[in-house]
Amino acid sequence: MAKKLSRGVAVVGVGMSKFGVFPEKASRDLFVEAFQELRQSVQKGFDPKDIEAFYMGNFTSDHFENQAHLAPIVASWVGISPVASTRIEDACASGGVALRQGVLAIASGEVDMVLVGGLEKMTDLPGAKVTDALALAADSLFEIPAGFTFPGFYAAMATAYIDQYKADPDALLRVGIKNHENGALNEKAQFNQTIKDVMIGKQRKAEHKGLPIPQWEDEMAFLKDPKSNPMIAWPLRLFDCSPVSDGAAAVLLVSEELAAKFTEEPIFIVGSGQASDGALAERASLSEVPAAAKASKHAYEMAGLTPDDIDFAEVHDCFTIAEIMATEDLGFFARGEGWKAAMDGRTARDGSHPINTSGGLKSKGHPVGASGVGQVVEVWKQMHGLAGERQLRGNLKHALTHNMGGTGQTCVVHIFEKRN
């Protein structure tokens, strides 16, 4: 049974850069933008000199920017040196694990105020080199020699899932359509357009160039056309994959008893869980992610909550199949039901279990080290009624974030609570 945190932890401010492609900016520049937005978001203000520790998620600035030892540099760039600054590397879960380290540091009583960051600058490398850099998250001795890529791993999980549950592969496309609809309403999203917008854009482009205008009956037809949506790793196509992105996000944590000094509306972190796993081939089932189930079980126990208590969630949809499996691993739907929920609209903003109202990694973008921290920004916005046109209705009391590294070798889950 997971123990409660020995001391409560509150989020009192958040910020993020826009996610996208920014050739003129380095990762530290994007983090400065996130940090400045975070400062604005703290209702009663705070002095950056009071920050006592900085945990920063980043996968591989070594390869993307030829820069290791990034945490102290970023700390200096936002003016918080000589604060203890630590880079956390757990592939695409780096940001979520950095958040967990911040939570544990405050819960331990050692520090009262922690800055948590996540950042990645991926787009300076050519596409093939980005694929190779991301492949570093897999086992270089026993998975990479087989010819696996990350789209390939998730495609193999999709094949297993579809076979085991006789699932309709259209469910994958539905996840993409839904996340683009949400991302279209998020000004920070890399692709803030719907699939229909993308489709119309392609037609206009053809018209503009005097080429034959391609015709599709609807978004599903567009997504099934190998010309507009080419196969990457069967059965996953281009629009099943999250993009290559630049971006940064930041969260300010303080101990529960200090929260009222900074804001009348803190968000409390009441559950935190993390788990690991071996290579994909080692798992008993290939259609689920055991580490996600284990991490969430720990977080639910710590919070004294069940999946039914969660009003909305941001999950790690690096590929469309990952969102479907996550909704089962996290207990929102029974095994084999996740694809039906995606088909039925149960994960849409007006559904029973809204998932990825921000647009998710798919549409918002996936600057890998930033993704797990960026999820908290959406939780904050939704819980404070700041989500604009994508705002969920009703009283939002509990939210969950799910961040995953590799094929689920690292999974980290957090549960958030609003008390007023």
Added chain:
Amino acid sequence: MTEQTLHSKAFNQAIAEDVLIGSHCLVCGNISIPQRQICPNCHSDQVERIHTNGVGTLATFTVIYVPPTSMADAGYNAKNPYCVGIIALGEGPRISAQIVGLDLSDPSNIKIGMPLKQTFVIRGEGEAAKKFLAFEPA
């Protein structure tokens, strides 16, 4: 146990000799493929090296149209995709490998559960040529 025969690089050294190796725990009987220096089930270091019989079934697969640099260098691309899968070996464990000898024109015709046997493929040419584990229909 002789460490040299069980260290993590021993697997690929055995592949170069057309052998797929694993380890067998003398305490709890657990089999690991690839081999482990300590048993992941009971943590004993009383493990012996075994040669597998190289047969299994297809647990899952994908067909890759956008290859990583290493596979692109071996001649694969969107027009010449390749199949990679996870194979459930007769000894119990599963392993990742390229699957050769399949018609990839419609991947939905490839069936999970199909029997497979081990083979070996050479990727790269000249001095860069290297042997890799693969499977093919049995």
